[in-house]
Amino acid sequence: MKTKFTIILGLAALLALSGCNGDSNLSQDSLTSGDGSNLTSTIDELAPQPGEEIYEDKLIYDLGAEAPYNVSVRVELDQEISGVRSGRVRALDTEFAYNEGVLTLAGSFLSQIGSGEKDLELTLADQSLENVPAIFATKVIKTAQEFQDINNNLTGIYVLGNDIDLGTIAYFQPLGYFYDETNINNEYFHGILEGNGHTVSNARVYYASSTTSSEDAYYGDSMFTDPAHQSGNNIGLFQIIGSSGIVRNVHFDSIRVRARTIAGVIAGNNSGLIENCLVTNSKVQMGTHFYDNDCNAGGVVGIVAASGIIRNTVTLMGSGDITLPNTFMDYSDDYVGKVGNGWDHSADPNNTDPWWQFANVDRPLMSYDENGENPVDTGTKEIDSNGSRSNGMYAFAGKTWGLIENSFALGYTITPYESTARLINFTQTHLTSLKPKSGVTDMGSVTNSGTKTMEELQQASLYADYDPNIWEIVDGYDPELQSPIIHFTLAE
Structure with a gap:
């Protein structure tokens, strides 16, 4: 009994993600990658495209990928984001966008962060801070x-x-x-x-x-x-x-x-x-x-x-x-x-x-x-x-x-x-x-x-201390891990 999550975003949301409502903090500026090369990025290019994954709660970035790529994660905030950083690596203004509860980060920023489990620190408009957990995978x-x-x-x-x-x-x-x-x-x-x-x-x-x-x-x-x-x-x-x-x-x-x-x-x-x-x-x-x-x-x-x-x-x-x-x-x-x-x-x-x-x-x-x-x-x-x-x-x-x-x-x-x-x-x-x-x-x-016994193993009460976001526990059934559990898909 697996659970699959999907985000269905309407046309207005998609336009917002692409910056077409004029509220995005992105511009046509040039991005600078970790090796100093220029990556020309527009608002449309940074926004998640239909069919791409949007992570839920925890962002995952593959440092072993052949080339830098953008990643999006759902983050519920009540105000705009003025800055993003991880440790001493700070994103340029052109390397992040936040619209409709979705934060998108440029690969030119993410690829500079070393491997490990780390928090992305978000600075909000009122200068308060929020953290987004992330795994930077080898x-x-x-x-x-x-x-x-x-x-x-x-x-x-x-x-x-x-x-x-x-x-x-x-x-x-x-x-x-x-x-x-x-x-x-x-x-x-x-x-x-x-x-x-x-x-x-x-x-x-x-x-x-x-x-x-x-x-x-x-x-x-x-x-x-x-x-x-x-x-x-x-x-x-x-x-x-x-x-x-x-x-x-x-x-x-x-x-x-x-x-x-x-x-x-x-x-x-x-x-x-x-x-x-x-x-x-x-x-x-x-x-x-x-x-x-x-x-x-x-x-x-x-x-x-x-x-x-x-x-x-x-x-x-x-x-x-x-x-x-x-x-x-x-x-x-x-x-x-x-x-x-x-x-x-x-x-x-x-x-x-x-x-x-x-x-x-x-x-x-x-x-x-x-x-x-x-x-x-x-x-x-x-x-x-x-x-x-x-x-x-x-x-x-x-x-x-x-x-x-x-x-x-x-x-x-x-x-x-x-x-x-x-x-x-x-x-x-x-x-x-x-x-x-x-x-x-x-x-x-x-x-x-x-x-x-098998009957005992199928009793939900046995797993009271198990995280329901990780496990699928239902009376009368074997325990199962939920897969996938942390990413969503933007609808076509």
């Missing part, structure tokens, strides 16, 4: 290749200009580069992806051609071309969203992710902000040589790191969409499908049983000395922060060190290996008692979030 993304090319500038400001079908890319390469935890060549996404309610769909994010055997998982057939991705760690559309990275207002649909360890549709690891996102019809598969408390799969992300935040996000992935098909000992299929009793590191230095070391699913709870070392088997089985024995599959996030709030996932029953059936857990938080070397204090916060 690139407005309109094609699958432009989305993949985010990897060329991981600090850029990106806006989706339409729905993006990634099915034209045989195997999508995760955005960002993670080699290992200490590698100086690691590059995370520290930019902004503003989805504007649009959908990203049909990606195949595969670290290996298959996870049915260790031959597939370890000996090649990687679908990734960069060594940073070929290890299969932290895999999603984004490999790692960095601490200053933001992904928001995006519907992710029909995304297929295959990882070795730590996997999610949106990101393997989120250290930044994910907000107002929806995940549907997608699958996450993790084929690994061990189960470890820090190596998990989730519908949205594999890990929410300590600085990571996810809010107002929903996944409708169901039974069979998150799977851990096989557990391997490296380069051997000897332990496929078996339930081990060890973990990935030798907890007992004297224990050399490879099954004990590598094929863990049913891990023993260990106790440690004051330095977090010398683990000793307590004789009981490890349980996660939910009180459950886990095989690494979670409905929303594999492990949460940071914060998840006002977010929901579809709940369903799973049967982990030889264990008994239970409801899949939403996420787990970090417990020092399980992994002291990973963090010396218990961490992770999950508020007003959890697994829900």
Whole structure:
């Protein structure tokens, strides 16, 4: 249930926008662009033309466009505008026009403003000030290749200009580069992806051609071309969203992710902000040589790191969409499908049983000395922060060190290996008692979030804190993002 907005402006309004009523502050003066060249502009040329977009509330400008272009935005004011500026960049009198509630700005002015989320400051006739929010995008993304090319500038400001079908890319390469935890060549996404309610769909994010055997998982057939991705760690559309990275207002649909360890549709690891996102019809598969408390799969992300935040996000992935098909000992299929009793590191230095070391699913709870070392088997089985024995599959996030709030996932029953059936857990938080070397204090916060039935997910009251300008929430229907939500079209 999408909402499309259209402005219908009559002939009088159109004449006003073109300056034909004599009230416009434009003249036949010459405009000067950022490179010093002259752009001859008339009142008619600056006014929005029939069929052009007029943004509502927030202006978007594409700094990656081939040439400067004019942009219009609706702004309700009760007086004329005498000046427009952004920071130290001030518009000439010939670079803006305001008529009938529509502010039009010349590309010669907008193209001089640097990328980022900024306010345009309007000086009114009485010298009072009004602000218009704006996004100056490194690139407005309109094609699958432009989305993949985010990897060329991981600090850029990106806006989706339409729905993006990634099915034209045989195997999508995760955005960002993670080699290992200490590698100086690691590059995370520290930019902004503003989805504007649009959908990203049909990606195949595969670290290996298959996870049915260790031959597939370890000996090649990687679908990734960069060594940073070929290890299969932290895999999603984004490999790692960095601490200053933001992904928001995006519907992710029909995304297929295959990882070795730590996997999610949106990101393997989120250290930044994910907000107002929806995940549907997608699958996450993790084929690994061990189960470890820090190596998990989730519908949205594999890990929410300590600085990571996810809010107002929903996944409708169901039974069979998150799977851990096989557990391997490296380069051997000897332990496929078996339930081990060890973990990935030798907890007992004297224990050399490879099954004990590598094929863990049913891990023993260990106790440690004051330095977090010398683990000793307590004789009981490890349980996660939910009180459950886990095989690494979670409905929303594999492990949460940071914060998840006002977010929901579809709940369903799973049967982990030889264990008994239970409801899949939403996420787990970090417990020092399980992994002291990973963090010396218990961490992770999950508020007003959890697994829900489909009936509960279709109750509007569940989303009381969601912005109705971003979400379409109707009783009896799945939640949807509105697309498009911030631009209007001038009628022919």
